[in-house]
Amino acid sequence: MNPGFDLVVAGAGVMGLACALEEARRGAKVGVFDPGLTEAQASGAAAGILVTRDAHAFASPFREFYVRSIRAYPEWLAGVSAAAGAQVPLHREGDYLVFDLDDRAGRERLEAKSRQLERERSLAFTVTDTLPPLLRGHCALENVKVFHFPEEAYVQNRELISALRSACGKAGVVFRHCHPERAWEYASGRTLLAFPEGSWEARKVLIAAGAWSLRLLESLGVSAPIIPVKGQMMRIPKFHGSQSMIHFNDALYLVPRGDSLVVGATTEPGTWSEGFDGAGEAFIASQLRRFLPEVSRQPLEAWSGLRPRTRDRLPWMGWLDLDRGWAICTGHYKCGISMAPLAAQCMVRLLHGEKPGFDLAPFQPWRKQGLTRTPRAEASAVLPEASPD
Numbered sequence: 376m377n378p379g380f381d382l383v384v385a386g387a388g389v390m391g392l393a394c395a396l397e398e399a400r401r402g403a404k405v406g407v408f409d410p411g412l413t414e415a416q417a418s419g420a421a422a423g424i425l426v427t428r429d430a431h432a433f434a435s436p437f438r439e440f441y442v443r444s445i446r447a448y449p450e451w452l453a454g455v456s457a458a459a460g461a462q463v464p465l466h467r468e469g470d471y472l473v474f475d476l477d478d479r480a481g482r483e484r485l486e487a488k489s490r491q492l493e494r495e496r497s498l499a500f501t502v503t504d505t506l507p508p509l510l511r512g513h514c515a516l517e518n519v520k521v522f523h524f525p526e527e528a529y530v531q532n533r534e535l536i537s538a539l540r541s542a543c544g545k546a547g548v549v550f551r552h553c554h555p556e557r558a559w560e561y562a563s564g565r566t567l568l569a570f571p572e573g574s575w576e577a578r579k580v581l582i583a584a585g586a587w588s589l590r591l592l593e594s595l596g597v598s599a600p601i602i603p604v605k606g607q608m609m610r611i612p613k614f615h616g617s618q619s620m621i622h623f624n625d626a627l628y629l630v631p632r633g634d635s636l637v638v639g640a641t642t643e644p645g646t647w648s649e650g651f652d653g654a655g656e657a658f659i660a661s662q663l664r665r666f667l668p669e670v671s672r673q674p675l676e677a678w679s680g681l682r683p684r685t686r687d688r689l690p691w692m693g694w695l696d697l698d699r700g701w702a703i704c705t706g707h708y709k710c711g712i713s714m715a716p717l718a719a720q721c722m723v724r725l726l727h728g729e730k731p732g733f734d735l736a737p738f739q740p741w742r743k744q745g746l747t748r749t750p751r752a753e754a755s756a757v758l759p760e761a762s763p764d
């Protein structure tokens with residue numbers, strides 16, 4: 376029997392790792408288990424885009440949380456890098472938003488974006504009617520509106536995940552590359568998690584298993600309306616010399632990765648199938664043909680990830696069962712890389728009975744459209760595999 380953990384985290388994506396590190400920094404003994412540890416699922420698949428659109432007024436708590444989290448990135452990333460002993464740079468290289476005025480969808484997206492920028496009192500951008508130099512000779516569009524946000528940033532999310540793992544390891548976090556063999560047992564303030572290599576006892580447990588939280592919760596007698604939303608991406612050779620991001624019609628993005636570009640992504644709700652397939656290839660090829668006909672569509676690499684989406688598209692961050700010390704942090708859908716710094720800070724404060732620093736009421740997991748209890752049919756204890764197919 377393990378001597379006991381202050382916190383055990385289910386899931387080693389960006390949310391689980393960020394929370395584990397935050398907790399370990401307080402001197403707590405932390406364990407993380409994940410049957411698919413090396414995959415990192417959505418967190419490894421992401422583009423790493425962190426864009427605030429220079430927002431200063433917020434129409435929703437979600438938007439405010441998201442923007443505040445991105446603004447916390449420089450300090451948080453510096454802390455993760457220092458703890459890992461590996462520099463993870465924040466690439467503050469700007470973003471071009473190109474809208475095709477000859478296309479109805481492009482005009483509608485432009486109108487929506489303009490309304491958003493006005494509503495959020497954004498200032499730090501310029502607007503032109505001409506393509507930026509990096510697109511000249513490559514882009515087929517003639518009638519455009521181009522916004523340039525010079526302060527927008529991205530992070531190489533795979534580097535981030537690897538640094539988080541290493542920082543956690545150096546902070547004493549213990550990892551298990553599996554899931555418990557039986558249902559969790561709870562008694563006298565402790566949760567017992569039985570692994571093939573031996574049991575763990577935990578004072579608190581945090582579920583941060585992304586889309587798979589659904590099945591994990593099912594095994595605890597909780598119905599969690601999580602919708603996996605598949606995103607397919609590819610990497611193509613870089614055709615320009617800039618480090619800026621580009622968004623076309625708010626539908627296709629290109630994010631630099633060294634001498635290549637990450638291009639994506641599909642939005643396919645309700646599928647558990649993993650891997651790059653014909654739908655991803657067709658979507659990206661058609662978008663590239665449309666906006667950048669001369670550019671190579673030969674992928675250097677192609678992949679997919681499952682984004683965890685809730686019914687109301689708001690994350691679940693709060694107590695699953697306060698008496699047992701079980702909490703949840705998932706459902707960040709398309710924004711989990713961006714939201715990790717503030718989510719980790721808030722969740723760990725919550726676990727310690729402190730004020731989270733942001734009102735988490737809108738993200739409370741038992742809200743309407745959130746979690747519900749199912750008759751607990753002496754829960755099938757064995758937790759699901761990370762890759763159901």
Ligand SMILES: Cc1cc2nc3c(=O)[nH]c(=O)nc-3n(C[C@H](O)[C@H](O)[C@H](O)COP(=O)(O)OP(=O)(O)OC[C@H]3O[C@@H](n4cnc5c(N)ncnc54)[C@H](O)[C@@H]3O)c2cc1C
Nearest residue numbers: 388390411416417418422423424585606680710711712713
């Ligand atoms: C194509 C794509 C592009 C994206 N681009 C961006 C972007 O540019 N910016 C941004 O902010 N966000 C982006 N996102 C969203 C972001 O990646 C997610 O919101 C975020 O990674 C979710 O993190 P997570 O830790 O909750 O889940 P995941 O990263 O999915 O991690 C969940 C972990 O739980 C593990 N697990 C599964 N079953 C169990 C079990 N039974 N027990 C324990 N662990 C288990 C899995 O193996 C996995 O490692 C993108 C996502 C995709 C797919």
